Amino acid sequence: MSYRVGRRFEYHVIYKLKEFGIEAKRVPLSGKRSEFYPSCDIIIKINNNELRGKLKTSKKKKYVSIPLNDFIELSNKLIDFLCFGLFRTKPFFIINGDENLGTIERESKKYISFSKKDVKDLPKKIFIKEINKSFLLISLEDFVNKIKELKSYPFNH
Numbered sequence: 001m002s003y004r005v006g007r008r009f010e011y012h013v014i015y016k017l018k019e020f021g022i023e024a025k026r027v028p029l030s031g032k033r034s035e036f037y038p039s040c041d042i043i044i045k046i047n048n049n050e051l052r053g054k055l056k057t058s059k060k061k062k063y064v065s066i067p068l069n070d071f072i073e074l075s076n077k078l079i080d081f082l083c084f085g086l087f088r089t090k091p092f093f094i095i096n097g098d099e100n101l102g103t104i105e106r107e108s109k110k111y112i113s114f115s116k117k118d119v120k121d122l123p124k125k126i127f128i129k130e131i132n133k134s135f136l137l138i139s140l141e142d143f144v145n146k147i148k149e150l151k152s153y154p155f156n157h
Contacts, residue, residue: 009057097136
């Protein structure tokens with residue numbers, strides 16, 4: 001993904017979150033792996049704490065590929081969410097979770113891909129065989145509701 005397309009998507013997600021009253025900011029030089037900035041693309045502020053997320057998008061493609069390493073970071077709680085956008089769609093979010101939902105099983109050596117058919121009838125559970133872990137694929141609105149739940153309770157991160 002080009003830097004310009006990625007940066008535009010980061011601002012788009014921040015704008016969408018701010019529409020729901022959620023404070024979010026872009027991390028400068030996020031793709032550059034700077035020692036001065038965290039290894040994420042955006043940060044959401046909640047009750048003096050931070051949720052860190054990585055974003056992926058695609059320009060005019062029918063799918064988005066997310067590196068398996070990003071799922072490993074999410075599983076190990078080095079980041080708190082993944083977010084992706086398909087061409088001309090709202091952002092979708094992937095979080096840790098193992099609810100009893102319809103499951104998308106993925107098997108890949110390096111990348112996990114998602115298309116428009118995967119984002120119908122959300123939420124869904126994603127099971128990644130290589131790391132034997134389940135995640136939740138949710139809509140922007142469901143993600144916002146989870147953030148608002150966190151604002152209501154003491155934050156344990």
